[in-house]
Amino acid sequence: MNLFHAEDPLLQVHNVTRYYGDRIGCSEVSFDLWPGEVLAIVGESGSGKTTLLNCLSTRLAPTAGAIEYRMRDGAMRNLYQLTEAERRLLMRTDWGFVHQNAADGLRMNVSAGANVGERLMAVGARHYGNIRSTADDWLGRVEIDNERIDDDPRSFSGGMRQRLQIARNLVTQPRLVFMDEPTGGLDVSVQARLLDLLRRLVADLGLSVVIVTHDLAVARLLSHRIMVMRHGNVIEAGLTDQVLDDPREPYTQLLVSSILQV
Amino acid sequence: MTDTAQIPDSVHEQGEYNFAYLDEQTKRMIRRAILKGIAIPGYQVPFASREMPMPYGWGTGGVQVTAAILGKSDCLKMIDQGSDDTTNAVSLRGFFEKTAGVRTTCETAEATIIQTRHRIPEKTLREDQILVFQVPIPEPLRYLEPRETETRKMHALEDYGLMHVKLYEDIAKNGHIATTYAYPVKVNDRYVMDPSPTPKFDNPKIDRMAALQLYGAGREKRIYAIPPYTKVKSLDFEDYPFEIQQFDKPCGLCGAENVYLDEVILDDKGGRMFVCSDSDYCEERRADGHLGPMAADPAAARVGNTKTGETVR
Numbered sequence: 218m219n220l221f222h223a224e225d226p227l228l229q230v231h232n233v234t235r236y237y238g239d240r241i242g243c244s245e246v247s248f249d250l251w252p253g254e255v256l257a258i259v260g261e262s263g264s265g266k267t268t269l270l271n272c273l274s275t276r277l278a279p280t281a282g283a284i285e286y287r288m289r290d291g292a293m294r295n296l297y298q299l300t301e302a303e304r305r306l307l308m309r310t311d312w313g314f315v316h317q318n319a320a321d322g323l324r325m326n327v328s329a330g331a332n333v334g335e336r337l338m339a340v341g342a343r344h345y346g347n348i349r350s351t352a353d354d355w356l357g358r359v360e361i362d363n364e365r366i367d368d369d370p371r372s373f374s375g376g377m378r379q380r381l382q383i384a385r386n387l388v389t390q391p392r393l394v395f396m397d398e399p400t401g402g403l404d405v406s407v408q409a410r411l412l413d414l415l416r417r418l419v420a421d422l423g424l425s426v427v428i429v430t431h432d433l434a435v436a437r438l439l440s441h442r443i444m445v446m447r448h449g450n451v452i453e454a455g456l457t458d459q460v461l462d463d464p465r466e467p468y469t470q471l472l473v474s475s476i477l478q479v
Numbered sequence: 480m481t482d483t484a485q486i487p488d489s490v491h492e493q494g495e496y497n498f499a500y501l502d503e504q505t506k507r508m509i510r511r512a513i514l515k516g517i518a519i520p521g522y523q524v525p526f527a528s529r530e531m532p533m534p535y536g537w538g539t540g541g542v543q544v545t546a547a548i549l550g551k552s553d554c555l556k557m558i559d560q561g562s563d564d565t566t567n568a569v570s571l572r573g574f575f576e577k578t579a580g581v582r583t584t585c586e587t588a589e590a591t592i593i594q595t596r597h598r599i600p601e602k603t604l605r606e607d608q609i610l611v612f613q614v615p616i617p618e619p620l621r622y623l624e625p626r627e628t629e630t631r632k633m634h635a636l637e638d639y640g641l642m643h644v645k646l647y648e649d650i651a652k653n654g655h656i657a658t659t660y661a662y663p664v665k666v667n668d669r670y671v672m673d674p675s676p677t678p679k680f681d682n683p684k685i686d687r688m689a690a691l692q693l694y695g696a697g698r699e700k701r702i703y704a705i706p707p708y709t710k711v712k713s714l715d716f717e718d719y720p721f722e723i724q725q726f727d728k729p730c731g732l733c734g735a736e737n738v739y740l741d742e743v744i745l746d747d748k749g750g751r752m753f754v755c756s757d758s759d760y761c762e763e764r765r766a767d768g769h770l771g772p773m774a775a776d777p778a779a780a781r782v783g784n785t786k787t788g789e790t791v792r
């Protein structure tokens with residue numbers, strides 16, 4: 218069972234709490250994430266999943282608590298004590314963030330090639346031919362026709378945009394990717410194809426992933442471990458199959474049974 | 480172009496103006512911004528831009544910078560599109576003649592201060608000269624990032640990947656870097672700057688120029704500077720290096736090569752000619768006896784005598 222404990226944790230989350238005024242976003246969340254591990258955060262709408270994900274990814278400062286991350290040099294750093302320059306570098310090299318709405322994660326007014334190449338240029342790539350061939354390669358890996366490399370994502374379907382967003386994030390070979398409802402808003406058949414692709418990429422690249430979803434089928438397909446949230450609290454956590462096959466909390470049982478009815 | 484507007488005579492006739500129009504306190508404020516700009520080459524210094532008696536787009540930023548540095552013994556040259564004779568250049572020259580009473584000139588070598596929009600003179604500038612640019616849009620990152628809070632952060636963190644995204648796009652869509660004006664540069668290995676709206680042909684002149692360069696953007700309330708002999712590099716890719724425009728013919732009137740040429744319409748039958756955009760440079764060469772291939776053509780000679788703004792862009 219100690220599949221990931223052979224190494225040191227990649228991310229350590231200590232009592233992360235976020236208030237919006239006096240309203241609770243998420244409360245006292247603690248967990249460790251291990252290299253190569255996929256963690257799903259599930260729960261109903263409004264349960265605090267996005268708030269927690271944004272706190273973890275330094276997009277939203279927690280009201281209390283601490284988050285530590287193992288940098289590429291092996292040192293554990295408190296994320297909210299990084300300089301702005303360090304934080305930006307981390308976000309565009311070692312991390313990825315896949316938004317539910319692809320337009321939030323893409324530059325809609327530049328070509329697919331430039332979207333994929335942007336991170337490379339941000340970290341100093343200055344050879345057009347190399348940038349372009351890397352972009353070309355990544356478009357292939359996310360099953361986008363290479364003919365479309367000079368087209369703007371505005372002309373792409375929802376599924377293609379989402380795949381482009383994934384390519385744009387993975388081009389720097391990040392170790393940790395955050396995803397917020399990456400299959401939300403897509404047709405069922407498009408969802409299935411995207412999930413397949415995600416599963417393959419995550420396994421091939423050995424990515425660590427924190428994925429937020431309200432869809433337990435997505436969690437079951439992609440994740441090793443699961444955290445169930447309700448009213449901002451984590452009410453149950455464990456290996457995905459165990460939690461979904463044998464939920465202990467009545468609320469989780471309710472969630473699981475409601476998908477069985479679908 | 481807003482060249483049809485005129486500076487109202489009332490401005491000149493209201494009498495008691497301070498030397499060069501601006502009051503001394505305002506000049507000091509602008510000079511402080513200029514000094515800060517010189518200390519941080521390429522950095523955009525915010526300043527409290529004043530209302531000037533002319534519309535934005537006329538070079539109110541450049542006019543304020545010139546007014547702040549002008550002394551009684553200075554000799555001023557005003558250029559617009561390379562020419563001293565457009566309405567804009569004539570009006571701004573007249574403005575300083577009336578409000579400061581300084582000497583003015585069309586000759587590059589004679590001027591101590593040259594205010595320009597679009598062009599840098601062909602003649603190499605000297606240490607005892609200052610070049611003042613009128614800038615419409617000072618922010619090179621704006622094209623891809625409209626948020627001012629974000630562009631400031633990008634400058635602070637030297638986070639300039641986006642500039643190359645723009646150049647990448649240019650090559651992807653055109654096969655080469657198609658940007659010809661306002662071509663972005665990196666100043667002193669630190670700040671990315673927009674030398675707008677000069678043609679990229681003039682970018683090499685900006686690099687290690689002996690003269691001090693001051694850039695003023697009136698509407699956007701920014702001043703920036705390049706001190707003498709500062710390294711200025713035009714952004715590019717290793718496999719798509721920066722190149723200036725090439726002209727395959729010399730100037731039709733004076734025969735000059737390796738200068739920036741404007742295409743001029745000669746008649747309504749489609750007759751055209753390429754001539755120096757720097758009219759002072761062209762005149763001086765002709766006075767020295769240089770003749771271009773079109774010099775004998777009567778229509779072309781007329782252009783040489785009164786080089787109007789009838790250029791093709």
Ligand SMILES: Nc1ncnc2c1ncn2[C@@H]1O[C@H](COP(=O)(O)OP(=O)(O)O)[C@@H](O)[C@H]1O
Pocket residue numbers: 237240241242243260261262263264265266267268269
């Ligand atoms: N920007 C905000 N301002 C105020 N309250 C917010 C804000 N964002 C989220 N909340 C509240 O925090 C709680 C958790 O929201 P959220 O993290 O978006 O949940 P989920 O992603 O699970 O749907 C909800 O009660 C929500 O109304």
Ligand SMILES: [Mg+2]
Pocket residue numbers: 266267268
């Ligand atoms: Mg959410």
Ligand SMILES: [Zn+2]
Pocket residue numbers: 730731732733734735754755760761762764
């Ligand atoms: Zn000429």
